[in-house]
Amino acid sequence: MPGLVCILDFGAQYSQLIARRIRELGIYSEILPHDTPWSALDRRKPQAIVLTGGPESTLAPEAPDVDAAILRSGVPVLGICYGMQLLARHLGGELVKLDRAEYGPAVLHVDVPASPLLAKVPSASRVWMSHGDSVASLPDGFAALASTERCTVAAMGDAARRLYGVQFHPEVAHTEHGRTILANFLRDIAEVPADWEMGSFIERSIDEIRALIGTGRAICALSGGVDSAVAATLVARAVGEQLTCIFVDHGLLRKDEAEQVVAAFRDVLHLDVRVVDARERFLEALAGVEDPERKRIIIGHEFIRIFEEQALAISGARFLVQGTLYPDVIESKTPQSKVGHKIKSHHNVGGLPEQMNLALLEPLRALFKDEVRELGRALGLPEAIVRRQPFPGPGLAVRIVGDVTPERLRIVREADAIVRDEIDAASLDPHPWQYFAVLTPVRSVGVMGDGRTYANLVAVRAITSEDGMTADWARLPADLLERISTRIVNEVSGVNRVAYDITSKPPATVEWE
Numbered sequence: 001m002p003g004l005v006c007i008l009d010f011g012a013q014y015s016q017l018i019a020r021r022i023r024e025l026g027i028y029s030e031i032l033p034h035d036t037p038w039s040a041l042d043r044r045k046p047q048a049i050v051l052t053g054g055p056e057s058t059l060a061p062e063a064p065d066v067d068a069a070i071l072r073s074g075v076p077v078l079g080i081c082y083g084m085q086l087l088a089r090h091l092g093g094e095l096v097k098l099d100r101a102e103y104g105p106a107v108l109h110v111d112v113p114a115s116p117l118l119a120k121v122p123s124a125s126r127v128w129m130s131h132g133d134s135v136a137s138l139p140d141g142f143a144a145l146a147s148t149e150r151c152t153v154a155a156m157g158d159a160a161r162r163l164y165g166v167q168f169h170p171e172v173a174h175t176e177h178g179r180t181i182l183a184n185f186l187r188d189i190a191e192v193p194a195d196w197e198m199g200s201f202i203e204r205s206i207d208e209i210r211a212l213i214g215t216g217r218a219i220c221a222l223s224g225g226v227d228s229a230v231a232a233t234l235v236a237r238a239v240g241e242q243l244t245c246i247f248v249d250h251g252l253l254r255k256d257e258a259e260q261v262v263a264a265f266r267d268v269l270h271l272d273v274r275v276v277d278a279r280e281r282f283l284e285a286l287a288g289v290e291d292p293e294r295k296r297i298i299i300g301h302e303f304i305r306i307f308e309e310q311a312l313a314i315s316g317a318r319f320l321v322q323g324t325l326y327p328d329v330i331e332s333k334t335p336q337s338k339v340g341h342k343i344k345s346h347h348n349v350g351g352l353p354e355q356m357n358l359a360l361l362e363p364l365r366a367l368f369k370d371e372v373r374e375l376g377r378a379l380g381l382p383e384a385i386v387r388r389q390p391f392p393g394p395g396l397a398v399r400i401v402g403d404v405t406p407e408r409l410r411i412v413r414e415a416d417a418i419v420r421d422e423i424d425a426a427s428l429d430p431h432p433w434q435y436f437a438v439l440t441p442v443r444s445v446g447v448m449g450d451g452r453t454y455a456n457l458v459a460v461r462a463i464t465s466e467d468g469m470t471a472d473w474a475r476l477p478a479d480l481l482e483r484i485s486t487r488i489v490n491e492v493s494g495v496n497r498v499a500y501d502i503t504s505k506p507p508a509t510v511e512w513e
């Protein structure tokens with residue numbers, strides 16, 4: 001039987017992270033609502049069940065609950081945080097509210113090293129805590145396996161029934177041996193077969209996409225970035241010619257980007273790509289707009305209107321494919337949902353209209369960036385696309401602080417090409433995650449030849465990051481910065497000064513707008 005872990009979601013911030021950690025162990029998992037009854041779970045035949053954390057207190061009267069039959073089913077269960085407290089409450093243990101909640105790092109002391117849950121975990125290690133209630137007395141059959149200074153039952157287990165609980169979060173990177181604990185539970189205790197790989201994700205996604213689209217048609221907004229490229233390729237695998245890709249040239253792209261993207265998609269990936277030249281339309285809509293949020297909203301609206309116009313010309317087009325990733329979902333706080341729902345709020349192109357006539361299909365919304373790159377490779381995308389650095393949907397418009405004009409676009413585009421050219425050619429370790437030029441609204445005095453200049457200031461931004469959610473400025477070598485600066489002032493007319501941005505995120509953001 002193929003390996004399957006069911007994750008019952010009690011509203012945890014980290015449900016997708018748990019799923020990701022399980023994927024890293026080569027095991028397939030599905031996230032289901034917390035109140036899924038045992039009868040529905042039983043039909044799926046999971047070999048293990050994980051109960052997630054959640055924002056509520058199990059002591060509250062209306063606290064989200066689990067079907068008690070699940071705990072009697074004989075399937076091994078791991079309760080995490082809230083999940084552990086539910087286990088304790090259902091099986092006859094007692095909970096107390098802590099005087100002071102325990103948040104953040106703590107030292108975990110292993111009290112029962114022989115427990116299979118804690119095999120290979122050192123006697124003391126760092127874990128991440130986030131709880132206001134605690135298990136005060138254990139249910140019958142359970143032993144306390146580990147503790148922290150403020151939490152006497154930080155892990156508990158009943159080896160005979162294969163029921164385990166951890167108060168800390170093994171799924172977060174701050175828990176040093178979290179992966180070992182998850183592996184101990186899933187591989188050694190529950191013996192779930194590790195038979196998941198990208199190939200099986202592709203197969204399952206293709207089945208789901210086919211069922212959803214049926215005989216209808218989908219359109220995909222290609223941006224040239226890795227996310228939309230992978231999403232389009234996956235959907236094309238599923239429904240072939242029922243997918244039409246639309247590439248909107250909004251005139252806010254990087255140097256030569258439009259030509260490169262179209263060539264890659266048509267000639268290498270053989271996708272049906274329609275190019276819409278909307279350069280004038282976007283420039284007109286943006287004329288005189290300086291406010292960053294308004295720029296984003298205008299661009300988002302124009303984008304979506306163009307897609308709708310294009311979709312009208314494609315009979316049966318009902319779906320808009322987007323390469324939204326899980327970090328986008330967390331950042332824009334859209335509700336956890338399955339594929340195929342109507343857009344209500346922001347998405348990764350910027351602000352969207354409230355009403356839209358296309359249903360959204362987001363096949364990557366459970367994945368993280370590095371997983372999308374891996375998926376892209378498994379789908380046979382060329383490295384040049386898979387390794388592209390992130391580029392915002394609103395394009396160079398959010399890298400021109402102030403008014404967007406053809407002349408200012410020329411300046412930022414040329415400066416950006418130099419920044420990328422020089423950094424790409426340098427061998428840096430670590431290689432920055434993202435690097436680009438920003439055109440500031442500042443003009444300053446300079447001297448060129450023997451004459452006075454009063455020209456633009458370009459800022460260079462290069463950051464290191466894992467996921468774009470936090471970032472640090474890249475410590476670029478001085479000679480590389482010097483080459484970039486010299487080339488920009490010499491080769492880009494209208495610029496006489498270059499500054500390097502040395503701010504991390506937070507407090508700044510990666511993009512200037």
Ligand code: XMP
Pocket residue numbers: 348349350390391392393394434468469505508509510511512513
């Ligand atoms: P910020 O500026 O929010 O950027 O720190 C984090 C990462 O997201 C990219 N970014 C965007 N990507 N649409 C996108 O698809 C957008 O509107 C957008 N804004 C920022 C940014 O380049 C960085 O990688």
